[in-house]
């Protein structure tokens with residue numbers, strides 16, 4: 001995973017690299033997403049420094065200390081989706097020991113534990129990890145080195161890989177941590193989706209500059225196969241992520257305040273005192289009766305066309321001896 005953006009040719013495959021989208025943040029910093037359509041891989045440039053990334057993932061900006069991001073009815077929906085995901089995973093891997101990478105405050109791990117799994121987490125943000133330990137009584141480490149080789153039956157990485165500086169190294173670490181025949185489930189936004197290609201800089205799941213990398217089904221599956229995983233399932237229909245992805249992306253593309261509806265629904269709604277932001281919110285809500293049905297239809301169409309707004313790949317580590325020296329990227 002070495003996509004270099006200094007010149008206009010992909011360093012992996014030689015295909016021309018294009019500027020997929022640009023974004024100017026609240027501090028007037030401009031970010032570019034460079035993309036190779038052949039590899040299906042995108043990269044954010046410039047990469048924010050460590051202090052900025054830490055701030056962007058702090059509990060204040062990302063979720064509150066108990067892990068709550070949304071108003072109660074939406075939290076119920078998210079909890080239902082967690083349970084549904086665990087049910088689906090139970091068809092491909094027997095209950096055992098599970099690791100959730102980027103576990104946040106541990107709500108998915110809590111649901112897994114209630115389903116009979118022995119659970120552990122990785123959370124790079126110290127404050128969030130502490131909250132997960134204190135609130136839910138979970139084992140959460142801040143570095144993968146804390147866990148022993150071949151100690152997990154299942155590793156989940158849900159909308160986290162795109163936030164990591166070196167996703168190749170993280171996946172190679174998963175190879176080390178999984179038992180032979182263990183299962184990994186990786187979910188990412190899909191930069192090759194219809195919603196991404198149609199709305200570009202307005203795409204909700206672009207999330208600049210938090211997302212340092214931008215995957216497609218092609219780039220993620222190539223990466224996993226290169227690490228000796230065998231693909232079991234590819235899921236392209238994530239109801240909540242993909243419908244809301246369309247909805248907010250269409251509102252963004254219409255010129256309204258970027259992600260205004262999302263900030264209203266999530267716990268970071270600090271903008272109601274600004275008249276422009278208030279106007280964007282009113283218009284967003286007024287457009288819902290039109291845009292919700294449109295977003296549902298587009299979500300189904302893009303999923304059946306293998307271009308869903310997000311993609312989850314479930315893969316099994318081939319049962320041969322694990323390769324632990326795969327981290328060259």
Ligand SMILES: [Zn+2]
Pocket residue numbers: 010011012013014015036037038039040
């Ligand atoms: Zn390429």
